[in-house]
Amino acid sequence: MKKFVRPLVAGALSAAVLPFVSGTAVADDVPPPIVEExxxxxxxxxxxxxxxxxxxxxxxxxxxxxxxxxxxxKVWSRIAERSYFCFRVTGESGFLTMDVPDVFAITGDTHELKATVVIKGTATPTDVIKNTYTPVGEGVDPQNGFTPLVELRSGRS
Structure with missing residues (x-):
């Protein structure tokens, strides 16, 4: 009786597993890899x-x-009905890349911040003083022209 049961169970398992082993069934059922962008x-x-x-x-x-x-x-800009946009820093370090046109100042919070603006085609990082209104780009020198903010970094990130 053992000889009869073993082949039946092995055959049933083979039939159940076989679709998942074949190339097409596995390829269709596998989700794309998770990649944080x-x-x-x-x-x-x-x-x-x-x-x-x-x-x-x-x-x-x-x-x-x-x-x-x-x-x-607070990021001060000439592009909107209101003159500034706000961001919250939620960790010891962080980064955000962006394109905020016509930025002339940034008011820091309690974190060490570095802001990168583009002055006449050159990315220029600037330290933003904690809890202080800090001129950047055009705010430092009107000859800099309109300057987009392209990145904010906090802490050691």
Missing amino acids: YDYPGADAIYAQYHIRLLKGDGHILFTDCGATGPLV
């Missing part, structure tokens, strides 16, 4: 409303409502 969530909606492009980040510098409580980073 750091794209900013909701960037299209933010662009549609505020005309600033948030590109990539690690999730530690977030676009937020300027009426939010707590320490906020």
Whole structure:
């Protein structure tokens, strides 16, 4: 009786496993690999409303409502009905790449920040002083012209 049961069980298992071993069944059922690309969530909606492009980040510098409580980073720009946009830094270090046109100053929060603006085609990093209004680009020298903000970094990131 053992000889009869073993081949039946082995045959049943082979038939059940066989579709998952064949190349087509496995290839069709395997999800694509998960790769973090750091794209900013909701960037299209933010662009549609505020005309600033948030590109990539690690999730530690977030676009937020300027009426939010707590320490906020304010980016002063000439592009909108209001004169500044706000960001919240949520970790010891973080980064966010963006394209915010016509930036002339940044008000820091309680974090060490470095802002990179493009002055006449050259990426220029600037230290943003904690809790202080810091002129950048055109705000430092009107001859710099309109300067886009392309990156914010906090801490050691």
